[in-house]
Every structure is written in structure tokens, then in C-alpha cells.
Amino acid sequence: MIKRVHHIGIAVADLPAALDFYVDALGLTGPQHREIVTAQKIVATFIPIGSDDCEFELLQPHGSEEGSVHKFLAKRGPGVHHICLETDDIEATLAELKAKGLELIDEHARSGARGHKVAFIHPHSTGGVLIELLESD
Amino acid sequence: MIKRVHHIGIAVADLPAALDFYVDALGLTGPQHREIVTAQKIVATFIPIGSDDCEFELLQPHGSEEGSVHKFLAKRGPGVHHICLETDDIEATLAELKAKGLELIDEHARSGARGHKVAFIHPHSTGGVLIELLESD
Numbered sequence: 717m718i719k720r721v722h723h724i725g726i727a728v729a730d731l732p733a734a735l736d737f738y739v740d741a742l743g744l745t746g747p748q749h750r751e752i753v754t755a756q757k758i759v760a761t762f763i764p765i766g767s768d769d770c771e772f773e774l775l776q777p778h779g780s781e782e783g784s785v786h787k788f789l790a791k792r793g794p795g796v797h798h799i800c801l802e803t804d805d806i807e808a809t810l811a812e813l814k815a816k817g818l819e820l821i822d823e824h825a826r827s828g829a830r831g832h833k834v835a836f837i838h839p840h841s842t843g844g845v846l847i848e849l850l851e852s853d
Numbered sequence: 854m855i856k857r858v859h860h861i862g863i864a865v866a867d868l869p870a871a872l873d874f875y876v877d878a879l880g881l882t883g884p885q886h887r888e889i890v891t892a893q894k895i896v897a898t899f900i901p902i903g904s905d906d907c908e909f910e911l912l913q914p915h916g917s918e919e920g921s922v923h924k925f926l927a928k929r930g931p932g933v934h935h936i937c938l939e940t941d942d943i944e945a946t947l948a949e950l951k952a953k954g955l956e957l958i959d960e961h962a963r964s965g966a967r968g969h970k971v972a973f974i975h976p977h978s979t980g981g982v983l984i985e986l987l988e989s990d
Binding site: 728742743845 | 854855857858861863864865870871874877879880881902903904905929930931932933936938939949950955976978979980981982
């Protein structure tokens, strides 16, 4: 069902300072992808991690309305926001999790960054971790 | 310098409930490794994630003394505790990060779970994320 860790989402208050750490200090100099994700009210900056397929996704609030990343930063400060796991079939995975009684933020997939199908599982059902599911095809 | 995400450390208050989620709900049924890490006052349970080399490390306080995971749980509750990145040469990486002015919790590597050389970078220098570095050879 779960294939791999697709990315690790980090809420950042100061993107240049975050890039100083991830790119200049850690040396993660692979090609970045930056995208405004309107539905989530964020700008996402994806940074590949070494030779792995996994990426960091740096999340900054975007726009005048307050989205979930804005609220996260106000409440907890910058840090790990979510873990994204790739699955072969996101609708089947969501149906299975729902049948097992898990609390889903999204009962069906919606479009996330780069047009991937994504859905979030509520931290109530995961032991405090916001888990994103993603289907890339 | 950084090769890949080696594991994602999750502070758990209730290990059976965490295993219900990761193993039974998500289906991460690969071989687990469990180890008491005396220096960190924890029991660590490693769970492979899909076909990836990456793992979840479920961290539970262990023993009568209060370690950093106990304090983390008391302050923030269960959730993502650290991200572990594998490096080819941990001492060279630490020296480089120190030269760049980053605050290191461990200026030199020490022995972590499974005898790997590990060291932590302080969240002050990473934008709020506790980063563990690991050299596996």
C-alpha cells in the first residue's frame, strides 16, 4: 500500500534562512521546484535530498487569508509540518483507512502541488503526526 | 555530503496504539528492529517504510530517569521528534557545519542505535527541526 516517503513538509517562517540551512549548510543543491498552492494558501519549495527521491517541502504562508500553515506557525513555530507517504492507489488507501475507523481530513483525494493526488490523515488517528498520502500517477 | 533520509523519529506515548496505526492501518509490515538506547533513555522501534530504505523510528521513554523524549512528550505531546539524514563522513560534516556557525548538540559523533555514529544539530540552527546526522559504516 505505502511505497515510500515522498517528502517531508517543513513550516518555515523565514525562507531565505531556511535555504541557508538546507542548501548552503547541508549542501542540498539539487534542482528546486517552487509552486504556489492556492488551495492550501502556501508557497511550496521542494528541495531534493541527496541521491534519494525524497524531498524537503518548505512551506510558507501565501496570500492574505490565513491557511493551516499560518496557523501552525502561530501555534507551534517553525518545524516539521507533515510527512508525505506515496501510495499506489490513494482512493483505495483512503477507503481502507476509513473502514478501519481512522479520522481523515480528506475522505477523497484532491489536487496538490505538481498536480499530484493528495489527502491528509488527521493527527488524532496517527499519534500526533500529520500524514499526507500522495499518488503520483 | 547528505546521502538520504535514513529515518524519521516519532515520539510515541502509547506504542501499541502507534503500531496499530503504522503496521495495521498503513500496512508497514516489514521486519521491525527494537533496541534499548541507554544513552538516550529510550526504546526505539524501527519500522521499514514500503520498499524504501527509509524507516520510522518510534521513540518511547525508557528507564526511571527523564530523557529528552520524555521531556518532548511532556512539552509537545506525541509527534515527529527528529529527521535523520545519512552522511558519508559524519565528522567532516560536523566540522563543516561548525565552521559555518551552526549550533551542534554533539560536536563529535557518538554511538546510536545499531552502533551507528550519530550526532544532532540544534533546532536553533535549522529552523525548528531537530536533525540527526548518521554514518552507517
